[in-house]
Amino acid sequence: MEEKEAVMVTPGEVLGRSSDVKAGRGAYAALHNNTVYASLTGFRRTIPPSPDSPDQRPAVEVTGHKAHGPVPEPGSVVIARVTKVMPRSASAHIMCVGPKSVREKFTAIIRQQDVRATEIDKVEMHLSFRPGDIVRALVLSLGDARAYFLSTAKNELGVVSAESIAGATMVPISWTEMQCPLTGQIELRKVAKAAS
Template identity: 65%
Template sequence: MKAVDDETCKVVTPGDVIGKASELSSGKGTYVSTDAGGVKLVYAALTGSLSLRSPSDSDKRLIAEVTGHKAHGAVPEPDCIVLCRVKKVTPKMASADILCVGEKAIKEKFTGIIRQQNVRETEIDKVDMYASFRAGDIVKAMVRSLGDARAYYLSTTKNELGVVSAESSAGEKMVPISWTEMQCPVTGQIEQRKVAKVEN
């Protein structure tokens, strides 16, 4: 991706490189990530106007900020919590449409990907994607980073993250009965899932 060089009224989109973290400080609407060459870069986290402002403390670096366009609604950013609907599950990952960022609905279409290594904290190599998610499941996840082609990498490794709502084959909303199982209240059928811990 091309680095942003003209700062005046520059419009950026998620994933655009703004500059090196050694030269710029990350402000609102931006985040820092390391590229393939090990260089820390400042990226745009949302669609909007880029501005560089002078630092208020001893830090000599200019602060990069992106002001979002209100028409775009909420936009996923690294470390925020999202709700998404699973579209497709493969042996290595699940793809999902992001529905909400925090408690705010989004207006644009954003895709999230939960990779096998980001489903749970332990025994990562034993994770069965088909026993963790099914198409149609509503999943609470954390945004790890901006992936490729407008797809965000999502994580459900924390206990409170995972499937929050799922339908059984009978079309009923299932009830969680353990960390790994949900049950249909009508048929009694048990299905496996990566269940989100319910907060009391």
């Protein structure tokens, strides 16, 4: 707000061309069209480059009106809680970007084609996720203005924590199954491979 150009922007809004400006906090550059976009709601600021910087493009950043927390960007790995499972997609709330918890509410969607890398046409969403599951996922893109698109199509991505019907934290027993330690009940999931 200290600048004259206290322009409010929203996620997905164009901030400039990559040839003219570089993406600062709260912004990201899309490589496919060399455009810099806002990744959160806030005020647009242009920061001039330091005189000795080899890159003389000014940085454009979006500073939220709230304290700045981490922001999901294409390529970042996030932890999200599944909120709703539909036939062709699952909705989730992003809780962490990398090791840092987010301060704003970010909504995400895992589409049927992004659940796993093989046999995409056989994916059944209700056998991959349940509401309340905690998933590790990769941010594919900003999606539409309402939600990020996430992918769990790599071995290390998918459900990392799930609660059984009996209320216990389930144990993964294969790529597609988790078991309740109390009842022995097996439930199907798209399980994330634990990092060894």
